[in-house]
Amino acid sequence: MxxxxxxxxxxxxxxxxxxxxxxxxxxxxxxxxxxxxxxxxxxxxxHPGAVMVVPLLEDADGQLQVVLERQFRYPVGQVMVEFPAGKLDAGEACFACAQRELLEETGFSASQWAHAGVLHPLVAYSTEFIDIWFARGLQAGPRKLDEGEFLDVFTATPAALFDWCRQGLVTDGKTLTAALWLQNVMSGNWALDWQDVV
Known part of the structure; x- marks a missing residue:
């Protein structure tokens, strides 16, 4: 620009x-x-930068679910609903960070990934960027939370997530952005280039 x-x-x-x-x-x-x-x-x-993952999961009935987290965020003093996310380690590539964070926080690994875009959440006072990834073909496994990290993992329908956003129950900026992406992907307005990952 x-x-x-x-x-x-x-x-x-x-x-x-x-x-x-x-x-x-x-x-x-x-x-x-x-x-x-x-x-x-x-x-x-x-800020070193971060990633966020929008994990897509089909339930036993074939209905699409998203994997979300509940985590207490000290600066705002609230338990927030968020997509899995985390900061880049020194020298770490964004995709490697996305894979690592998804596994560490949720226990899921994914066989297909798509890069959606980049979010700059705090342009007035921070260099932070958040790389946005979608993941599907999820396989469950054990979580590997960082020392001192406490969060709940749960699933919800996209419709429920969109409703929580509308009601103001989800206020995390990156999750609101991801919900916008998800809504446009589901409607066919925005395409994702899915890649198989071995």
């Missing part, structure tokens, strides 16, 4: 100061030159 016709919107970095470095977050304050020549300050967090 950084095309020549958008040059009048670009801000230029003048200086950068590190504010905080933790295990997950790395915060900076930059001085920038605005398009009109004035100076401004931008504070933001550098």
């Amino acid at each position: 950084d095309k020549p016709e958008f040059g009048h919107l670009i801000e230029k970095k003048l200086s950068s100061t590190e504010l905080f470095k933790g295990r997950l977050l790395h915060a900076f304050r930059d001085e920038v030159r605005l398009p009109n020549g004035a100076a401004a300050t931008r504070e933001y967090v550098v």
